[in-house]
Amino acid sequence: xxxxxxxxxxxxxxxxxxxxxxxxxxxxxxxxxxxxxxxxxxxxxxxxxxxxxxxxxxxxxxxxxxxxxxxxxxxxxxxxxxxxxxxxxxxxxxxxxxxxxxxxxxxxxxxxxxxxxxxxxxxxxxxxxxxxxxxxxxxxxxxxxxxxxxxxxxxxxxxxxxxxxxxxxxxxxxxxxxxxxxxxxxxxxxxxxxxxxxxxxxxxxxxxxxxxxxxxxxxxxxxxxxxxxxxxxxxxxxxxxxxxxxxxxx
Numbered sequence: 001x002x003x004x005x006x007x008x009x010x011x012x013x014x015x016x017x018x019x020x021x022x023x024x025x026x027x028x029x030x031x032x033x034x035x036x037x038x039x040x041x042x043x044x045x046x047x048x049x050x051x052x053x054x055x056x057x058x059x060x061x062x063x064x065x066x067x068x069x070x071x072x073x074x075x076x077x078x079x080x081x082x083x084x085x086x087x088x089x090x091x092x093x094x095x096x097x098x099x100x101x102x103x104x105x106x107x108x109x110x111x112x113x114x115x116x117x118x119x120x121x122x123x124x125x126x127x128x129x130x131x132x133x134x135x136x137x138x139x140x141x142x143x144x145x146x147x148x149x150x151x152x153x154x155x156x157x158x159x160x161x162x163x164x165x166x167x168x169x170x171x172x173x174x175x176x177x178x179x180x181x182x183x184x185x186x187x188x189x190x191x192x193x194x195x196x197x198x199x200x201x202x203x204x205x206x207x208x209x210x211x212x213x214x215x216x217x218x219x220x221x222x223x224x225x226x227x228x229x230x231x232x233x234x235x236x237x238x239x240x241x242x243x244x245x246x247x248x249x250x
Contacts, residue, residue, distance in 0.1 A: 006030035008238035013040030020233035022050035034099035038065030079120035100137035136209040181210035184222040218244040
């Protein structure tokens with residue numbers, strides 16, 4: 001059975017934009033939606049209703065939530081000393097999906113924090129997960145060789161870059177790749193930018209889906225959803241991926 005997964009930062013709980021968010025989600029027809037900034041429980045419940053998802057969950061003051069059309073079990077994990085939890089969703093077929101939302105703001109200090117959070121997450125996954133799985137969400141960082149145009153950042157955020165000497169070593173995504181994962185969007189689109197944020201002036205790619213490199217062949221499609229509706233629903237474009245949950249027969 002194949003799996004269509006959507007990862008979506010719905011911006012500040014999605015309050016006041018639930019119909020627009022539901023329109024974007026329905027257009028993608030996902031089986032599972034990983035939500036970031038899903039801090040408003042009522043909005044998540046309404047999204048589940050408007051998208052006809054059978055299960056959903058989120059917690060107040062926690063960024064991560066989910067919607068699912070299929071029966072799943074879900075649990076939240078918070079690695080030791082990490083400021084951020086991650087969510088683990090397991091389908092009836094046994095496919096595991098790990099959703100993340102790493103620390104925000106572009107600076108050397110916050111990049112170091114993201115690396116720490118990511119490594120804590122990977123250690124936690126390694127303790128209870130082997131084989132095919134998915135790691136997705138808002139990583140709040142750039143991939144290797146991608147450029148940050150500081151002049152396009154809001155004025156309130158530029159000092160964080162300047163205070164670090166204007167040079168940020170983008171190490172978080174490299175740490176994921178070094179751990180044996182493949183960037184699903186880059187696997188499908190070698191030369192496309194895949195920018196996901198902000199929707200009114202896209203200039204950074206912060207939202208990713210990864211699978212273990214051994215299972216790269218199960219990536220059927222991965223796209224940034226940059227529709228007109230998505231432009232006004234949130235400050236992030238969602239990312240959708242179609243996965244083969246069973247190997248292709250020879």
